[in-house]
Amino acid sequence: MTDEAATLSAAGPLTRDEVARVVARDIPSGSYVNLGIGLPTKVANHLEPDSGVVLHTENGMLGMGPEAHGDEVDHDLINAGKIPVTELPGAAYFHHADSFAMMRGGHLDICVLGAYQVSAGGDLANWHTGRPDDIPAVGGAMDLALGAKQTFVMMDLFTRSGEPKLVPSCTYPLTGLACVSRVYTERAVFLLGDGQVRVRQTFGTNVADLQAGLPGVELVDATGRA
């Protein structure tokens, strides 16, 4: 464990920016990455300028730069959240069918998404609350969930009312089946696969305490501190 990781582990639950930094550190140099709307967009703030990471935005651009301010704002140049952004040298524009071919075709390395729930088997629910009065909107969520070589989720481990969001099986409508390989939260990083939920790292807690808060999900201690 690096000094920084040890410090994070001891200090207590992470802030959302700290979670974003943990995700950013896990993205290999030179990766093609899509950051979903909401929390995952924070990851961009923690990528080193020389990381060589190329950001994809599904509305039709590779080489997306930071959010635009002032005179930089051009409303023909926006991200998937419809926020004005900038272009980096080497950027490319393309139409929607090509953009989603990049995902579906397995050309993106990593996609980072938010979630309502993730199941122990890697099912993702992040598009619809299922409430009858809710107007459903899916956007690119289902394409993104399946479209990268690895799908990471970045979320709070519990809802505001304290319900766990890492669950034996999702109760919200599904976005994709068995598609999530990692879950980054304020209390731990979970690795999903081969029917297991392995805890790689904890923040201000331990695997036994995590296990007590996640009924029905069997955790395997992979922190190296067991």
Place this chain on the structure above:
Amino acid sequence: MTQFVADPDEAVAGIGDGVSVMIGGFGTAGQPVELIEALVRSGARDLTVVNNNAGNGDVGLAALIGAGRVRKIICSFPRQSDSHHFDAKYRAGEIELELVPQGNLAERIRAGGAGLGGFFTPTGYGTLLAEGRETREIGGRHYVFELPLTADFALVKAHRADGMGNLTYRKTARNFGPVMATAARHTIVQVAQVVPTGGIDPEVVVTPGIFVDTVVELPSAQPAPEEDGQ
């Protein structure tokens, strides 16, 4: 051959009641607002509209929906912070919604324009949006069958056209324009500038003129206006 007309009203004059219209744009980027507003003025009603969203604010597609002209919308992301016209019509049961994952929507349009009878996609498998669909396992992966999508008309915003109707686009305003241009029986394009034939390098043409039926030059049309959130 591509025809050039003088104003947006003339460009949309052939759009009657009950037809299907693909409208380009992702939010307001690439939304052909002036063509849509001409369509509002034309009075055409009972329309089926294909767009990624269901209108933002009070202009363009939002105005068309607000005026009660849209019977059905096929889109991926209707609900937004500023989609109040759609929200009201939907809750009142006055507009039909067909919700399609964004990549499937783009690919259905591409398939329609390419003369294909549909395709199998992994996107949506095992979800509410694939209920009742034909599925198939190919190479150990599960796929859902999606039908092609075509329309009577497409309204597209591009950046430049030459005398042959060849088009270039601007930044992320390209989005659905190139695929929609291929998938409509009659494609109507608004551009900021028409240049003489030969004025666009053939190597940078994005939409070849064979897909373009009508062009109107609107030099005053600015890049997309600001919008509110996602």
